[in-house]
Amino acid sequence: MYILPIVLFSGFIFSFALYNLFGHVIQKSKLLSSPIMVNQQIEYPVLTSKIVPDITAEAAIVMDNTSKAIIYTKNPGIRFSPASTTKLMTALTALSYFKPDDVLTIKSDGIVPIIIGFVPGQRVTFLNLLKGMLIPSGNDAAIAISQNYPGGESAFIAKMNQNAKKFRLYNTHFGDPVGLTDDQTYTTVVDLARLASMAIENPIIAKIVDTSFTTIQTVDGKHIYPLRTTNDLLGQYGINGIKTGTTEEAWEVFVSSLVRNNHTFIIIVMRSNDRFADTKALINSVVDNVIYQPVHL
Numbered sequence: 001m002y003i004l005p006i007v008l009f010s011g012f013i014f015s016f017a018l019y020n021l022f023g024h025v026i027q028k029s030k031l032l033s034s035p036i037m038v039n040q041q042i043e044y045p046v047l048t049s050k051i052v053p054d055i056t057a058e059a060a061i062v063m064d065n066t067s068k069a070i071i072y073t074k075n076p077g078i079r080f081s082p083a084s085t086t087k088l089m090t091a092l093t094a095l096s097y098f099k100p101d102d103v104l105t106i107k108s109d110g111i112v113p114i115i116i117g118f119v120p121g122q123r124v125t126f127l128n129l130l131k132g133m134l135i136p137s138g139n140d141a142a143i144a145i146s147q148n149y150p151g152g153e154s155a156f157i158a159k160m161n162q163n164a165k166k167f168r169l170y171n172t173h174f175g176d177p178v179g180l181t182d183d184q185t186y187t188t189v190v191d192l193a194r195l196a197s198m199a200i201e202n203p204i205i206a207k208i209v210d211t212s213f214t215t216i217q218t219v220d221g222k223h224i225y226p227l228r229t230t231n232d233l234l235g236q237y238g239i240n241g242i243k244t245g246t247t248e249e250a251w252e253v254f255v256s257s258l259v260r261n262n263h264t265f266i267i268i269v270m271r272s273n274d275r276f277a278d279t280k281a282l283i284n285s286v287v288d289n290v291i292y293q294p295v296h297l
Helices: 001-031 083-095 126-134 139-147 152-166 191-201 203-209 275-285
Strands: 042-049 059-064 070-074 103-105 123-125 213-217 224-228 239-246 250-261 263-272 288-297
Touching: 001 126, 042 070, 059 191, 059 275, 070 191, 083 126, 083 139, 083 152, 083 191, 083 203, 083 224, 083 250, 103 126, 103 139, 123 126, 126 139, 126 203, 126 213, 126 224, 139 152, 191 203, 191 239, 191 263, 203 239, 250 275, 263 275
Parallel strands: none
Antiparallel strands: 042 288, 059 070, 059 263, 103 123, 213 224, 239 250, 250 263
């Protein structure tokens, strides 16, 4: 009758001895694996001069993509229409549901302005529609993607706005998946920079927006469409993306990403009279005057 208590007591003594022998090793291992205890070092961008860029844009930003540090900004809190840079959210929203080889059906035509020229009934892969939307900024491609989403275009727009909240873009709202409803679609350069950062971290988007020219075709191969980028600076100054936009209200918008000395920058100009000249001015006056200093965390 005393066998069970003796066995339990013996097991306790054995476990206690093991802990005394190896417990400190286990605790040390836990501490070393804890991110709090790791002495991390990052490089933080510092602007070496206080040059004020001569740009026409009413809002602008230069952000280091790794640290998310804002190096330069102009009117960061004012909301403007993003025009077709809206399609960055359209792409991210669609990628959370569709797979690249999914086949979607064109359901409407006459999307003004007509960029690609799809007609109802055509079947196109989701990847090709993404290319059509992001390279030449095809409005019909964006509409087709949204109309094939469960619940249709209205449900897709609702999901875009849910994502805006999810991504903490609190000064952003979308009225359509294209970027034509200036009165319902707005954002700030800060929110748009955050959105752009998420977009280029997606390998599918990153590859597409770094494409100058390609062709796509319908699933049956009967219709082939050439696609040429609207990004006139692609391949220059280290620029590898990302999206342009233009409407009467938004004027010229340009969200760009570039790599300089192994660092990625996001540059955005909104309500610009000359988006490419403004971007080059920001590269010359801001990006070219950035150095990186080590910071320990």
